């Protein structure tokens with residue numbers, strides 16, 4: 144479980160995050176949704192310590208990550224994996240070397256053990272026969288799979304995914320979403336996924352946090368979101384034309400409040 | 403250039419670079435890779451430029467300095483001095499700043515904008531040290547060898563030019579080269595080389611590491627890396643010359 148208390152982040156004179164306090168639950172896919180530019184990436188980077196929040200703290204299983212000395216942070220870092228928006232594979236390394244890399248840097252496994260573990264992870268993400276290829280030589284969907292394999296190689300307790308299906312065709316996007324959800328439940332990880340894709344929300348949203356202009360606006364899950372009467376959330380959901388057909392005609396009584 | 407801000411940020415980065423984290427074996431393998439990339443792959447350009455510059459220097463000196471009043475070792479001696487003291491260590495450093503500096507800045511800058519550096523940090527790896535230190539060490543080891551090569555090849559280029567054009571006695575040229583040899587001069591030249599290697603790799607690493615934006619910014623970081631490395635090489639050339647010979 145990860146929770147945040149009153150996180151704010153300011154770049155120059157622009158406040159990007161406003162007092163975000165929330166909980167991301169263990170064994171669930173916790174989605175952070177919102178329009179482009181609403182602050183999802185900044186929030187995620189604050190969670191993992193790539194950005195320092197200007198106010199507030201992040202807790203990993205009640206350990207205050209924000210206040211920790213660098214040496215203890217390193218230990219927490221070993222328990223987390225992250226999937227970046229552009230995959231962020233090391234482009235000078237082959238697919239299998241990418242997956243073996245964290246094992247080489249962070250564990251004392253022998254070369255043989257590392258290969259074995261990397262092959263395991265690659266087959267877990269259903270990727271076979273491309274081990275020797277370079278990232279530039281595989282498709283976008285494959286890159287995401289390699290990035291997932293690399294993120295889970297060290298058996299993380301926490302998995303962070305920034306827009307895992309951006310730039311993918313709808314079918315591949317759904318497969319990647321499902322893979323993330325399966326892995327989360329299988330390994331009982333605390334998974335946080337940034338997305339602006341309603342397909343993901345309805346498909347894998349065990350918990351959904353809606354961010355609007357850097358503030359936490361609404362929380363719920365994939366069932367309650369369709370029924371909410373929060374205006375901003377509704378504008379976000381029903382931007383998609385197909386979903387407009389499912390828009391409730393009478394105003395339902397909301398199950399969550401704006402914060 | 404907002405100089406004080408850059409300097410502070412640069413020094414902070416160097417502090418981070420020097421806290422080496424990866425395992426010893428991984429580190430030295432990286433140094434070896436970079437030695438090949440930055441050193442071995444520069445042999446050809448160093449060779450070509452040194453031959454031709456050596457030739458031009460020798461011909462210029464033969465034409466302009468030779469006089470019956472001067473001793474016969476003059477042309478060979480001055481050519482060798484110019485090459486050993488300034489041409490090989492300083493001019494070659496400027497050329498390597500162009501070749502190696504732009505490569506380092508664009509490689510690290512690309513890793514920054516494609517979030518590969520974030521990926522390293524997430525794993526708990528000190529990305530600054532992991533990416534920059536092996537390049538610094540490799541260049542500090544490789545460049546002296548490149549510069550020694552440049553000295554030999556440059557002096558040879560001078561001989562070849564004189565021999566082939568017949569503007570001067572090749573025999574006297576060789577006599578001039580052999581007439582004096584001060585090891586202090588070579589030590590001075592190699593000291594400069596090591597300092598310049600540090601300047602090129604660390605400044606280029608700095609500009610690459612702090613890129614933000616996309617491909618365009620990587621390109622302009624690469625330009626800034628080369629320009630600022632060159633300026634610092636010229637400045638430190640003066641400082642080191644003062645320190646050594648004053």
Ligand SMILES: Nc1ncnc2c1ncn2[C@@H]1O[C@H](COP(=O)(O)OP(=O)(O)O)[C@@H](O)[C@H]1O
Nearest residue numbers: 154155159177178179180181182183184185186
């Ligand atoms: N490093 C930065 N410096 C300044 N502003 C930033 C930085 N990163 C993000 N921002 C700003 O913060 C806002 C939120 O960005 P981001 O979190 O990337 O949005 P998204 O929800 O699309 O992921 C944007 O307005 C963006 O311009």
Ligand SMILES: [Mg+2]
Nearest residue numbers: 183184305306
């Ligand atoms: Mg984003």
